[in-house]
C-alpha cells in the first residue's frame with residue numbers, strides 16, 4: 103500500500119471504485135490515516151463523488167479536491183507566513199483584464215481574439231513557460247490571427263503587470279505561486295509533507311506539467327502515490343495536458359508498480375466492441391476493454407438530411423424512450439461544440455421534454471435552492487425523526503415542491519426541478535445507507551457540495567459537450583453532429599490534433615451504458631445542397647464491425663448490417679450513390695428530381711394546417727426538403743414512405759395516412 107502505484111484503467115472499468123476502495127482498505131488496515139490522505143481529481147464533481155462514496159464506505163473526512171481547490175486552500179493557509187497584505191482577489195475570468203492588457207500593448211480588442219489569447223496564456227502557464235522563455239518556445243504555436251510571438255509576449259507582460267498592480271491571482275497563478283512557495287520555503291514544505299502523506303490522483307492522463315510539478319512538491323520524499331488514468335482518454339493536450347507523465351511514471355519513480363484495469367462494468371458488450379474498434383485506431387494504449395458479457399442493442403447509425411431533421415428526430419426518439427419508461431436523467435445528447443446544443447434544446451422543448459444543459463447556471467446559485475437549504479436548516483431543530491426523503495419533501499413543500507411536477511414548462515417547472523433535485527438527493531443518500539440518515543448529515547452533505555459546486559442530478563435529459571461529459575455515464579447516449587468538420591473539428595489539421603479528436607470520440611461513446619445512437623446530417627440547413635460527409639471515425643467503427651448506417655426513419659435491426667455490398671446507382675446518370683439520402687431518392691444530388699408541382703403545393707398547404715392545429719413550427723411537422731422528397735417519390739404505401747428522407751416511424755404513424763391520401767388525390771396530375 104505504501105509504494106508508488108500506476109493504474110492504467112480503461113473507460114468504465116471502475117476507477118472511482120478502485121480508488122475509494124483502496125483508500126478505505128488503507129484506513130481499515132491501518133496502513134494510513136485518512137487525515138493524511140489527499141485525493142486529487144480533475145473536476146469538483148469527481149471530487150464530490152469521491153467524498154460521497156468514501157462516506158458511504160464509512161470513511162468520512164478524506165480531503166478529495168481538485169488541484170486548484172487543494173492549492174488555493176494551502177495558499178490561503180500559509181499566506182500570512184510568506185506574504186504581506188490581505189489575500190489577493192481571485193480572477194475568475196481573464197477577459198476583462200486581458201482586454202485592457204491587449205489595449206495597453208496596442209492591439210485591437212476583439213472578443214474572439216481575447217478568448218484565444220487567454221487560452222494561449224493558460225497554455226504557457228500550465229506548460230511552465232515563463233514570459234522570458236516564451237519567444238524561444240513559441241515558434242511552433244498556432245497563434246490567434248494578427249498576433250506574432252513577440253506580440254504575444256508583449257501582451258503577457260502587460261497582463262502580468264496589471265495583475266500585480268491590482269493584486270489579482272488567476273487560476274494558474276494559484277498553482278504557480280504554491281509551487282514556488284514549496285520550492286523556496288523548506289519550513290512550509292515540511293508542514294505540508296507532515297500533513298499529507300498519501301496521494302491519490304484521478305485522470306492522471308490529463309495532468310499538465312504545472313500540476314505534475316506541484317504534485318512532486320507535495321509528495322517530497324514520500325512514496326505513497328497512486329495515480330489512475332487512461333491514455334486513450336487524453337483530451338486536453340490542446341490546453342497543455344500530456345499523458346507522458348502517466349506513461350513514464352513507472353520509470354521515473356523507482357519501485358513503482360503498474361497494473362491495468364480492463365474489465366468494463368459500464369457498458370453492454372456491443373458498446374464495448376464499438377469502443378474497442380475506435381481504441382484500435384488510437385495507437386495510444388495497450389488496453390483492450392473486456393465486457394462483462396451484458397448484451398444490448400447494437401449501436402444505431404443514422405444519417406439525416408439537415409441539422410433540423412436530426413434534432414427533431416433525436417428529440418422524437420428520446421420522447422419515445424421516456425414513454426417506454428426510461429428516466430429523462432438517464433439520457434444524454436452529446437455534441438462536439440456548445441453551439442450545437444440550441445437545435446436540440448428547441449426540439450426537446452417543443453415536445454415538452456425537460457433538459458439540463460451542463461454548464462448552465464450553477465445549481466447552488468439558484469434562488470429556490472438557497473431558499474430550500476435555508477428552510478431545511480431553520481427547520482432542523484423542530485422536526486420529528488422520519489425517513490430523510492419524507493422529511494425533506496415536507497419542508498420543501500412550503501416553497502413549491504410537490505411529488506408531481508407542475509404542468510407545462512417555464513419558471514415554475516424549473517423551480518420544481520431544482521427542489522426535486524434536493525429531494526432526490528435525500529432519497530439517494532438514504533438508499534446508500536442502511537441506517538436512517540439524520541437531517542444534520544444531509545445538511546453537511548449539502549454544505550460540502552455547495553463549497554465544491556457539486557450539484558445533485560436534476561431530472562432532465564442532459565445536453566452536454568463531450569468535454570463536459572467526461573467521467574459521466576447514462577443508460578442511453580445520443581452522439582450527434584458526427585460529420586467531418588465537427589468530428590474531427592475542422593481546425594484539427596495535424597495528425598496529433600486528429601488523434602485527440604478520435605480520443606474525444608472514444609470518450610463520448612464510452613459514456614453509454616445500454617443504448618448508443620450515432621447520427622449526423624448532410625447539410626446545415628434544410629433545402630441546402632448536401633455538402634457534409636459522415637465523420638471518418640464512423641467509418642473506422644463500422645468497418646471493424648460490419649455495421650451500417652440506418653437511413654433516417656428505419657428501425658434498428660430491419661436491415662442486414664452487411665447489406666451494403668452491391669452499389670446502388672443513380673437512376674438518371676448511373677453514378678454510384680453514396681449517402682443514404684441519395685440512395686433513398688435513387689438519384690444523385692446533381693440530377694434534378696421530378697417534383698409534382700400540384701402535389702407540392704397541396705403538401706405545403708397541408709403542412710401549414712398541421713402546424714396551426716398542433717401549434718408547432720411548420721419545419722417541425724416536416725422539413726421543406728422532406729416535403730420536396732414526398733412530391734418527388736409520391737409514396738402510396740408505408741414501404742414507399744420509407745424512401746422519404748426525414749420520415750421516421752413516428753412521423754409515418756402520425757402523418758402517413760394523410761400523406762398517402764394527398765398523393766392519391768393528385769395521382770396523374772403531373
Ligand SMILES: Nc1ncnc2c1ncn2[C@@H]1O[C@H](COP(=O)(O)OP(=O)(O)OP(=O)(O)O)[C@@H](O)[C@H]1O
Nearest residue numbers: 111112113114115116117118119367368573574612
Ligand atoms: N467492480 C464493479 N462491479 C460492478 N460494477 C462496477 C464495478 N466497478 C465499477 N462499476 C460500475 O461501472 C461503472 C463505471 O465505473 P466508473 O464510473 O468508476 O468508471 P471509470 O473507470 O471512472 O470510467 P471512465 O474513465 O470511463 O469515466 C459505474 O456505473 C460503476 O458503478
